[in-house]
Amino acid sequence: MAEPAPEPQPLPAPLPLPPAAWQALDTCVHCGFCLPACPTYRELGSEADSPRGRIFLMRAAAEGRIGADDPALRLHLDLCLDCRACETACPSGVAYGTIIEGARAALRQREVPSVGLDLIYRGLLARPGRLAAAARFTAFAQRAGLTRGRAVRLLPRPLAAMARALPPLSGRAARTRLPASVGPAAGTPAAAFLGCIQDAFFPEDDVAMVRVLAATGHTVAVPRGQVCCGALHVHAGDGEGARELARQNIAAFAGTGGPIAVNAAGCGAALKNYGHLLPDQPAAAAFAARVRDFSELAADLPPPERAVPARATYHDACHLAHAQRVRAQPRRALDAVPGLEMVELPESDACCGSAGVYNFTQFDMSMAVLDRKMANVRATGADTVVTCNPGCALQLRLGALRAGLHLRVRSLCDVLAEAYGVADGQA
Ligand code: SF4
Numbered sequence: 001m002a003e004p005a006p007e008p009q010p011l012p013a014p015l016p017l018p019p020a021a022w023q024a025l026d027t028c029v030h031c032g033f034c035l036p037a038c039p040t041y042r043e044l045g046s047e048a049d050s051p052r053g054r055i056f057l058m059r060a061a062a063e064g065r066i067g068a069d070d071p072a073l074r075l076h077l078d079l080c081l082d083c084r085a086c087e088t089a090c091p092s093g094v095a096y097g098t099i100i101e102g103a104r105a106a107l108r109q110r111e112v113p114s115v116g117l118d119l120i121y122r123g124l125l126a127r128p129g130r131l132a133a134a135a136r137f138t139a140f141a142q143r144a145g146l147t148r149g150r151a152v153r154l155l156p157r158p159l160a161a162m163a164r165a166l167p168p169l170s171g172r173a174a175r176t177r178l179p180a181s182v183g184p185a186a187g188t189p190a191a192a193f194l195g196c197i198q199d200a201f202f203p204e205d206d207v208a209m210v211r212v213l214a215a216t217g218h219t220v221a222v223p224r225g226q227v228c229c230g231a232l233h234v235h236a237g238d239g240e241g242a243r244e245l246a247r248q249n250i251a252a253f254a255g256t257g258g259p260i261a262v263n264a265a266g267c268g269a270a271l272k273n274y275g276h277l278l279p280d281q282p283a284a285a286a287f288a289a290r291v292r293d294f295s296e297l298a299a300d301l302p303p304p305e306r307a308v309p310a311r312a313t314y315h316d317a318c319h320l321a322h323a324q325r326v327r328a329q330p331r332r333a334l335d336a337v338p339g340l341e342m343v344e345l346p347e348s349d350a351c352c353g354s355a356g357v358y359n360f361t362q363f364d365m366s367m368a369v370l371d372r373k374m375a376n377v378r379a380t381g382a383d384t385v386v387t388c389n390p391g392c393a394l395q396l397r398l399g400a401l402r403a404g405l406h407l408r409v410r411s412l413c414d415v416l417a418e419a420y421g422v423a424d425g426q427a
């Protein structure tokens with residue numbers, strides 16, 4: 001007797017992508033030009049870890065041909081750095097960032113909310129006071145020697161690595177050190193965005209940015225109600241969390257004029273995207289139009305006069321070069337510094353592996369990507385590497401430790417503060 005025909009299996013529920021992600025999906029012609037630009041494809045050589053492979057997987061999930069809970073889908077999407085090098089390489093203009101962020105948001109909606117992630121994104125990043133307390137505690141731990149030697153071996157590997165790479169922290173957030181307005185009373189108006197992690201852990205860059213702008217004739221507003229930009233929330237798929245933060249920032253900067261200067265590339269990219277994040281709010285598009293990376297302003301300042309003697313190279317942060325298309329301005333600002341010999345970095349716009357919290361969640365791949373970056377830095381013979389993103393700076397410090405390189409990692413703000421004579425300890 002013939003076996004009964006097997007019951008047809010129901011198709012998995014399609015992953016609900018937002019319309020913008022669908023539109024972007026439809027522009028991919030599968031040519032593969034993006035593959036050599038992708039850090040994970042370069043490391044693993046597998047199609048599923050390339051932009052084209054991930055686009056294929058996301059389309060399959062959106063059409064219900066594979067399940068959203070398929071482990072392969074999560075594996076390959078989680079390994080994506082969201083560096084957007086594929087966008088720069090793509091001749092068809094595929095907005096890959098829109099697709100991956102849409103897919104991550106849709107995946108997150110299907111999950112049981114993670115208490116740990118909620119604590120980090122909503123309970124820590126969105127609360128400047130708590131972040132500042134975390135920075136003060138870390139500064140205390142550094143002074144007590146708890147971030148060196150045997151003590152760090154008790155930490156998980158990614159945390160231990162970052163603890164070793166952290167520069168000495170002051171624990172004094174820029175928002176507590178800067179008045180509400182800095183610079184001449186009737187200067188060119190500008191406003192400073194301080195960031196969350198940036199302000200708590202790297203406040204010296206914010207202070208340096210404000211001082212350089214003030215020294216070059218700007219009256220810089222430092223709005224008190226500003227909060228985290230929401231970039232990490234978007235990357236993790238927490239769109240509602242990001243929108244709430246965007247509304248607070250738009251309100252905080254409403255009374256200010258001129259460009260909104262920001263010195264963290266990831267924050268700048270997120271702030272410039274507020275018009276898309278809140279499409280029904282004209283104030284969001286108006287806010288986004290004012291946002292400038294600090295390098296975009298610095299490139300047009302009168303040249304500094306003080307020498308900064310060093311042989312330096314410049315690392316393009318992904319969210320500045322690929323997401324904001326800002327490449328020439330930081331180089332122009334650095335070229336104008338007397339005494340600074342600039343050497344071009346091979347593969348300068350390749351990701352360093354930091355990528356938000358990627359160096360915590362995908363430590364091994366992050367280190368593989370970083371080691372390639374450091375081999376390129378070594379080849380320049382530079383003693384200094386300059387970048388425009390605090391996450392990259394920390395990752396590069398770790399890379400220098402791993403590679404045994406005597407390298408000074410500096411932000412553009414820090415270099416220019418010295419060149420304009422407004423760094424700590426200068427007249
Ligand atoms: S993303 Fe762009 S470069 Fe990559 S396969 Fe699609 S069309 Fe080609």
Ligand code: SF4
Nearest residue numbers: 038080081083084086
């Ligand atoms: S965003 Fe970066 S890691 Fe992700 S697919 Fe594109 S190039 Fe690869």
